[in-house]
Amino acid sequence: MEKIATREAYGKALAQLGEERADVVVLDADLAKSTKTIDFAKRFPERFFDMGVAEANMVGTAAGFAAAGKIPFCSTFAVFAAGRAFDQIRQSVANTRLNVKIAATHAGLTVGEDGSSHQSVEDIALMRSLPNMTVFVPADAVEVYGAVRAAVNINGPVYIRLGRSAVPILHDQGFSFTPGKAVKLRSGNDAAVIACGIMVAEA
Template identity: 70%
Template structure:
């Protein structure tokens, strides 16, 4: 299966959209080769601004450009965008509801050897808590290109989470992206895995492993963390009776928390959150870190078996 990093797809999407939307401008914090905004820079040098290693200032510049009628896409690593520049995002972008798109790459533990200081595991929690902020986490290159276009069409702030490592291409060219609507990639009646980002491909592998054992597991690609597709979550709970969430993020404040909140209010069922368990990451190869922190198809399959056991116990 072909693998492409979502950051690569982001760079290509920006360059394509630049031809359609003259108000689109791109800002970067001296990481354009890594975030792939260099693709846009080569094509539209007059609409690209390297703000240097000054992420807080970059957010302020983006706010000013948005207030002047431009549509800025700000890019840097997720740990810098949401950590170092959180105050500027909150006060200068989210509070006045300015039309700024924050595209943060190198999120999660698959940043790999760069280690804990560069592995953003709390960025979704921070961005999701900001009023009016749309939060997107595409699963593959195709979904990323569609998500960038969707972000452009949103009138307000958007956080777009991207990754460093190549991931399998799951969607075909005719895939339709609808903001706020989960995508059912596999039907099932026994349990549901709701996954986001790189964990969607892991969820599909887990579902196939379980199918070989006679279990029928649904897989939802939850590319929009906010606004969450509550209807799809509740429908999965009603129809399958057991939920597992999967994310390359802390289990606190991200997809797992969002789904738990929805189920708690609408349709409580046995549930388990698979993600980083309230710890920092460490340096290592991406595949080693996914194994150590329990983010492999095997771990997801075990989580599904756990919620199924709880579901069956509740029925006795």
């Protein structure tokens, strides 16, 4: 079974989106090679902003872009996006319902190589607690493409949770991503198993 990291798919989807939408800008916190926003940066350097190791400033800048009519995608590791910049997301993005998209990579426990300081296990709980915030946790590369396209069409804040490691592709290319809709992958009569993100393949 083919495997692709959801962060890899994000980079490609974002670069495609840049071809179609001149109002999309991308901000990163000095992690473009890891978050894969480097794909967008190479193609559209005039719309890419490396904010350095300053996640709170990145989110505040993104709020300014959104207030000026742009559609900013912010990227960093999930532990920094949801943790370090939580106050700025809460006050400057969620409460004001600004059109900021936060795509956080290296989420969950699978970043074992980076140590426990980088293992974000609370980011979904933090983001879903915010007003006006839509949360997407794609299970594979195909869902990532759908999530990025859905995010740009939602007028308001969106959090997209992405992983570091390669995961199996579960859907064919004809899959239609619908926000808020569960997808049944297998039928049975003994139990209901519900999962999101990288745990879908495991489940």
